[in-house]
Amino acid sequence: MKRLFLATLMLSLAQISCSKKEEAPKEKPPVADNTSYEPDAFPTVKPANPDEPVATDDISVGKSLVEGADCLGCHKIDAKLVGPSYQDVAAKYTDADIDHLATKIIDGGKGVWGEVPMTPHAGLSKENAKKMVKYILSLKK
Template sequence: MKKLILTALVLFSAFSCSSKEEEPDPFETVVDYDQMTREYEEFKEANPEEKPKENPAVRGLALIESSDCLSCHTTNSKLIGPSYEDVAHKYTESDIDYLADKIIDGGKGVWGDIPMTAHPGVNKENARQMVKYILSLKK
């Protein structure tokens, strides 16, 4: 009986001390914006009849939908950050570069105390396309 208990303790110790594979963080989103842009350009070349895709606002929506933006923002209601419609009402076309920089660099204080996460992997042109979509929601 003592051998059985001792064996069980040794096995338990071995299993409890073994390293576990670390599970990926479910909140970590990695988006390859350059790859997304290449895929968009390939799609555009393969489907020249798709004229609505030429609209920067449509491209901006595609970029937003494939990023982590929708985890904090929605189109018409505040989530963690302001709604896109609220942003559209506050800013104009002259603010495109400012807002694109906010997407890339992040920020805090304009809409409250919760900071906006920086997105350094987004290139300036893609950020501008996202902003153009957001500003297109102005009614």
């Protein structure tokens, strides 16, 4: 019985040592953390030639900023997700509320649309937050 056990053990060890060795897995690139923002995460659009004005309007820049941030994880254009739809926000607010809404994007908040808090976006500039708000308000039905 001991011989059978030893023979099986030796055979198993020989098989393991002769099998093809796998390469160590390559390190995966870091995953973006959408809970915090670097100041450069939302770059300001600058003209190629500093003497020329920026050709892109605030609404299209705002749309790009919204699409590049984590906003679409909680908001949809035309339906409630975790937070209100952008069309519902646009229906409730006017251009007079741009500063207020930009501050809400940066500071976060809760209570206006329910008890689920909106994540703050502290690394976002006030200028870019206003562009995001202008885009959202442009979605008014």
